[in-house]
Amino acid sequence: MSVRRSIGLLENDCTACLICVRECPSQCMEIDRHTEQVSQGRRPKTVHILDAFNIDFALCMFCGLCIDVCPTDALQWSDLGGLAAHQREGLISDSADLVLRGRD
Amino acid sequence: MGSSSVAYRVSSDPEIRVHVSELACCALEVGSAVTRGLLEPDAAHHEPSRIDVMLISGTVTHLLAPLVTAQWQALSEPKLAFAVGACASSGGPYWDAPTVLNAMTEFIPVSGFIAGCPPSPESIVESIRLLVTQS
Numbered sequence: 277m278s279v280r281r282s283i284g285l286l287e288n289d290c291t292a293c294l295i296c297v298r299e300c301p302s303q304c305m306e307i308d309r310h311t312e313q314v315s316q317g318r319r320p321k322t323v324h325i326l327d328a329f330n331i332d333f334a335l336c337m338f339c340g341l342c343i344d345v346c347p348t349d350a351l352q353w354s355d356l357g358g359l360a361a362h363q364r365e366g367l368i369s370d371s372a373d374l375v376l377r378g379r380d
Numbered sequence: 381m382g383s384s385s386v387a388y389r390v391s392s393d394p395e396i397r398v399h400v401s402e403l404a405c406c407a408l409e410v411g412s413a414v415t416r417g418l419l420e421p422d423a424a425h426h427e428p429s430r431i432d433v434m435l436i437s438g439t440v441t442h443l444l445a446p447l448v449t450a451q452w453q454a455l456s457e458p459k460l461a462f463a464v465g466a467c468a469s470s471g472g473p474y475w476d477a478p479t480v481l482n483a484m485t486e487f488i489p490v491s492g493f494i495a496g497c498p499p500s501p502e503s504i505v506e507s508i509r510l511l512v513t514q515s
Binding site: 280301302332333334335336337338339359360361362363364366367 | 462463466469470471472473475483485491492493494495496497499500503507510511514515
């Protein structure tokens with residue numbers, strides 16, 4: 277049984293709204309995004325497209341506030357065993373590393 | 381503090397001797413690893429150690445950095461220093477505090493960073509074995 281869990285990302289559900297980034301108390305999250313015009317429906321609208329999503333696990337305190345505030349539930353608790361690296365930068369995880377593990 | 385005389389051995393690989401710089405709450409997780417039998421107190425019946433590992437477990441303040449450095453210098457080679465948890469790796473939630481050191485790397489050649497706030501006893505011991513194997 278894993279009592280302590282890590283943070284996982286469902287990349288397709290992320291709208292790059294930056295709420296998690298703003299709420300993070302240790303400022304360990306970073307999002308790159310750009311805007312695109314889509315013209316579905318009667319008038320065109322602007323949407324954010326996610327380019328990159330990084331969590332610095334050397335800074336993260338696993339409080340789960342980002343998971344609480346995520347409006348689309350793109351961030352969820354995930355099983356990730358011991359995470360260790362020889363360099364501090366090795367603990368920075370991108371969206372490929374953040375893929376959800378151990379979902380019920 | 382900063383000059384703990386108690387050493388431990390990794391139960392699953394007793395040739396790794398572990399020294400702990402007990403600075404903050406991560407040290408309690410190391411203590412918990414001892415209670416769970418993942419680490420055992422260094423004793424006379426153990427074989428000579430292959431490597432000495434020092435765990436920097438907790439928030440390092442500017443005031444404490446010299447003590448941690450002294451503890452590191454007192455260890456004999458071969459030795460490795462690992463930062464346990466967010467504080468020791470990057471300053472963690474206190475990275476912005478004027479009294480807190482964001483990295484011990486300017487004093488000690490830290491060669492391992494273990495994520496968590498705090499990491500669980502299992503992941504501390506798992507990471508020690510992994511980092512020692514890869515070093």
